[in-house]
Amino acid sequence: MIEMQNITKYYDNFRALNNISLKVEKGEILGLLGPNGAGKTTAMRILTCFLPATSGTASVAGFDVFEDSLEVRRRLGYLPETPPLYHEMTVRSYLNFIGEIRELPGRVREERIGYVAERIGLGESLGRVIGTLSKGYRQRVGLAQAMLHNPEVLILDEPTVGLDPNQIIEIRSLIKDLSRDHTIILSTHILPEVSMTCGRVVIISEGEIVAVDSVANLEKNAQAAPAWKIILKPANDQKWREAIDSFSGARISEIRELPDAYEFKLELARGENFDEFFGCLSSKGAVFREISPVRATLEDVFLRLTSTEDRKEAA
Amino acid sequence: MKIFAIMKKELQSFFFSPIAYIVFASFLTIVGYLFWVILMTSKIATLEPMLYNAAFILMLASPVLTMRLVSEEKKSKTIELLLTSPISPFEIIAGKFLACFVLYLVLIILTLQYPLILAYYSQDFDVGPIFSGYLGLVLLGAAYISLGLFASTLTENQIIAAMVSFGGLVLFWIFGWAKHAFENDFGELLGNMSLFDRYSEFLRGIIDSGNVIFFVVFSMVWLFLAMRVLESDRWR
Incomplete structure (x- = not known):
């Protein structure tokens, strides 16, 4: 048409x-x-x-x-x-x-x-x-x-x-x-x-x-790696971070301190074992309050595709 | 007919805005005053001086009527509506010209009371020059409006449009002076372009087909140029 x-x-x-x-x-x-x-x-x-x-x-x-x-x-x-x-x-x-x-x-x-x-x-x-x-x-x-x-x-x-x-x-x-x-x-x-x-x-x-x-495809493809939003209450204030750092495929960002817990975004590289990761953390005494998948929004797609620096890097 | 749709819309906006009323009021006041003063001083039943002055005042007033015709559309972006509708630049320009011309004719018709007064009171009254004078005034109006409409297509600023058409009209009004400045073919040529020289022949009661054709062609040239400018807006 x-x-x-x-x-x-x-x-x-x-x-x-x-x-x-x-x-x-x-x-x-x-x-x-x-x-x-x-x-x-x-x-x-x-x-x-x-x-x-x-x-x-x-x-x-x-x-x-x-x-x-x-x-x-x-x-x-x-x-x-x-x-x-x-x-x-x-x-x-x-x-x-x-x-x-x-x-x-x-x-x-x-x-x-x-x-x-x-x-x-x-x-x-x-x-x-x-x-x-x-x-x-x-x-x-x-x-x-x-x-x-x-x-x-x-x-x-x-x-x-x-x-x-x-x-x-x-x-x-x-x-x-x-x-x-x-x-x-x-x-x-x-x-x-x-x-x-x-x-x-x-x-x-x-x-x-x-x-x-x-729209659906764009959102799907924008996701470089699966990500979760996690709120957990660690048994020990510093140990949980070390545990996470021991997983080379895990990356945490947007860390926020709540009154008695931490909120952060976790990205696991493809191939990294999800169960193992969480198992390890709970064995260290962390209590999970919330685990929710983070889906890339059109905003992410948009930002990724239209910000000039990214495109220059890609080129 | 799309031409009439445009014309109707233009006439509506003339009367929605105070411009038409103000131009009407001031023109009629001035012409009425002139008629009275000229008649009282000369005691001659002729309209020639009044028509001569009326033409001059209309030259000042018509840019005010024409300035918004296209400029306003450009300023308020409605030109985008017109140019993306199935309507041609010819129809747009023709509709706008006709609207303004109708307004002008109404203005002229309102001055017909003066020849009627003269005809009623005077003993020897010559209809000939009055008729030819009014014909001249109508043709002159077409010329004024066409040039003004062209000026309005050039810019989205109404003041600039008014000034351009005012300058253009004055120039064509005084071209005749060149005849005395250089007494050669060039002076002759400029003199032939003079709106004033041509109009004054109508006032003397002469309807020369050459003069009629001049005014018609003059108007058509400016309307044609206005159309081309409107079209060229797409290419710029």
């Missing part, structure tokens, strides 16, 4: 995107994840025909964004970073205007405005002037604008920015619902958003794709 091939974009001498290729299938929600300035917005602007790529090709629904820009734009709904609102208009007249430039005939327009307002929770605000709305409501109007003409493809640049937690949950479930008959790309730097809504994630950093995978 959406395809980018070897897209490179320069702003004067600054390279915003470097040789990006990605593909989104029909009905999929793809999350573009990356720190600020990574090139998410630029990638979206290229797909929406707002900016041309310096090199490479992109297509939406089989139409080239450069050659058949009009056809592409007919099939797109786009929520830019800043919701494009006319502050002096009422929500209804704004959506009506959008319907007109989106080529919706009069009756369909009325119906869609009613339907979309209902879905997004704007029903009672239709008569209000956009300039008087709160940030969250403006964001909703922006979203309403993008889905008004029921486009095949939705491109949403940070759709939940400025919403309160309840609204965020509503909008996320709305986006999930929409994916049944829309193909969606959304960008965000909020990690839980990706895990909750997106099927697949593309992590971009400094204009390059550093990872493409499902």
